[in-house]
Amino acid sequence: MALSRRVLLGTVATATVLPASRGRAQQEPIRIGVLNDQSGLYRDFGGPTSVLAARMAVEDFGGNVFGRPIEVIDADHQNKADLASAIARGWFDRQGVTAIADLTNSAAALAVQQLARERGKITLLTGPATTKLTNEECSPTGFHWVFDTYSQATGTAKAMLAEGGKTWFLLVADYAFGHQMAHDLRAVISADGGQVVGEVLHPLSTPDFASFLLQAQASKAQVIGLANGGDDTINAIKQAAEFGITRGGQKLAGLVIVISIVHGLGLEIARGLVFTDSFYWDMNEATRAWSKRFFARAGRMPGMVQAGTYSSVMHYLKSMLAAGTTEGAPVAAQMHALPVDDFFAKGRVREDGRLLHDFFLTEVKAPSESTAPWDYCKIRRIIPAQEAAQPLAQSKCALVKL
Secondary structure, three states: OOOOHHHHHHHHOOOOOOOOOOOOHHHOOEEEEEEEOOOOOOOOOOHHHHHHHHHHHHHHHOOEEOOEEEEEEEEEOOOOHHHHHHHHHHHHHHOOEEEEEEOOOHHHHHHHHHHHHHHOOEEEEOOOOOHHHHOOOOOOOEEEOOOOHHHHHHHHHHHHHHOOOOEEEEEEEOOHHHHHHHHHHHHHHHHOOOEEEEEEEEOOOOOOOHHHHHHHHHHOOOEEEEEOOHHHHHHHHHHHHHOOOOOOOOEEEEOOOOHHHHHHHOHHHHOOOEEEEOOOOOOOHHHHHHHHHHHHHHOOOOOHHHHHHHHHHHHHHHHHHHHOOOOHHHHHHHHHHOOEEOOOOEEEEOOOOEEEOOEEEEEEOOHHHOOOOOOOEEEEEEEOHHHHOOOHHHOOOOOOOO
């Protein structure tokens, strides 16, 4: 298919001119691609700031390995799985890309991971959520780093259910991520004695949630679960406030809330939102130190996708060095073998490619509780890694031997 001028530029804009003699492979750059939504509803979720995080990891690693420079190239897949596949194919086959990071949008991630598996290339999945990436569609060279639909449903839904929110109405983004999130939500709600009393699918990137919210309001469900993300979540919450839904006693459960969403909403609207997160910039000295460096370059604080992209790229580079090669299979083996120990996570990669790490049940502060810019959240409790990850006993991954 014909790629847009923006995408074509994105694939080469950050690359330097290649050496005149292509025979001297030691001078060829090692390329890592960051492929995500840079112009649509997820542009602040990952987008250009995720590219920055990958570049910071390369810089901190030293910028080269095996005597070869490391480059980060990027492109906008525009939330289209076929476009994502076309870009990834060009990167793998013509530009020598060895790994692709972020991949926000589950449909795009599933398509690219399949292609990467066929070519023995690495996927560093920091933006997509569907658990299919480590279940039916798992890959020996695929790594799901930050969050998934199971972690988000388990943490947030269990908290809401424990506080009396037994009846739910689900607003579901109509594509792979939303469908899987709704599936995982229904399982958690049912297991904990709750009930889903209604559900509606909405188009991706819709500006108008009025009819969907009116159905949710009419259902009289105690909790309205937002199985969507990015600007869709922002728009749904803002319009729910306009309809007075929370003033009427119903609660909103945002299943994929990140700091850019809180920032977009403002504390007056977002106050009291409870959600599951895997990174908050103000948790400890290590998170604050890295986040301040990121802020100096991005003009905003990072969320879990940016922090996770840095972590996954750094772990990939360390594993490449340990493997002594850029080949996908031996590098993947080292990624499984080496522990992860950085400001983002302390954990290990499971055989299905899932990074096991703690999550946090988080609540947005009221304006009166915030003492500084970006002081938005408080941690209610730690969700241990084993609780946040889907049990291997439930796995559908062919790599898992029970």
